[in-house]
Amino acid sequence: MRIFLLEDDTDLSELIAYHLQKEGFNVLCFSKGIDLLEKVKDERPDLFVLDIMVPSLDGFRVASSLKSLPYTKDVPIIFLTAKTMEEDKLKGFELGADDYITKPFSIKEFLARVKAVLKRYGTLKGGGIVNLGSLSIDLEKMEVRRGSERINLTKTEFLILKTLLENYQKPVSREYLLEEVLKKEVYDRTIDVHVKNLREKLGKEGEWIKTIRGVGYKLEAL
Structure with a gap:
């Protein structure tokens, strides 16, 4: 390289x-x-x-x-x-x-x-497999697993997670998530609801999604 x-x-x-x-x-x-x-x-x-x-x-x-x-x-x-x-x-x-x-x-x-x-x-x-803590994220199949257990994410939740992975440690604005992930005009609080659900489903790794006040979110290991 x-x-x-x-x-x-x-x-x-x-x-x-x-x-x-x-x-x-x-x-x-x-x-x-x-x-x-x-x-x-x-x-x-x-x-x-x-x-x-x-x-x-x-x-x-x-x-x-x-x-x-x-x-x-x-x-x-x-x-x-x-x-x-x-x-x-x-x-x-x-x-x-x-x-x-x-x-x-x-x-x-x-x-x-x-x-x-x-x-x-x-x-x-x-489009391979990314490891996030104890999670295995298959980008091609759009699947998230912890060991043999599959974590059921909605398409929007998965795309938010993928976007945060692509921008690891970098702040991602709500506006960007609305435009690039949801691809439609909705209230920015809609993103907050999706992120809240994503955090809950990911368990301890969900805590790695940090809120950046006045900006949006970033994904970073604790």
């Missing part, structure tokens, strides 16, 4: 690239966002790892550009940054990031999170 890494600290860039390559990844490093954007015109990687505070074109602006391009909009993004403020993290997720890792960080944790993003992305894209 090919990873594009944007990091202007040469020592850190080389360290990250070394460990990714040890895990079998093919890594191309950039110190400037504009160079990365030029390269994606010729080659589409499997993952972007972006530092935010880089010269000339910061990681947020690079991510915004990548999400606007038809050939990179579906490629997952991990932000790797010293910016630890909650508003920075929210901005990163609003721009479409799949994970946000703050410096300093453990290389082991970093590698684990890279693999988790790629696995989740590949599974969701391929």
Whole structure:
């Protein structure tokens, strides 16, 4: 798998690239966002790892550009940054990031999170089976099981769950759920009722669906 890494600290860039390559990844490093954007015109990687505070074109602006391009909009993004403020993290997720890792960080944790993003992305894209706690979610058959027990979800409940999985750790607005899941104009409280029922049916894993006040919901392990 090919990873594009944007990091202007040469020592850190080389360290990250070394460990990714040890895990079998093919890594191309950039110190400037504009160079990365030029390269994606010729080659589409499997993952972007972006530092935010880089010269000339910061990681947020690079991510915004990548999400606007038809050939990179579906490629997952991990932000790797010293910016630890909650508003920075929210901005990163609003721009479409799949994970946000703050410096300093453990290389082991970093590698684990890279693999988790790629696995989740590949599974969701391929319509495979996703594990959520003790639950097994079959995206193709639209089935959820805990062991041999099947959990009966309505189509709407399953689509909400799938959407939250696709945006794991990222806030999903009520408006988006109304437009993309229900695909009709209804009161936004209708979504709240579906989410309430979904939480109850999922049991302990239902607690992983968190309410983001004034926004909507996100799915995140406790």
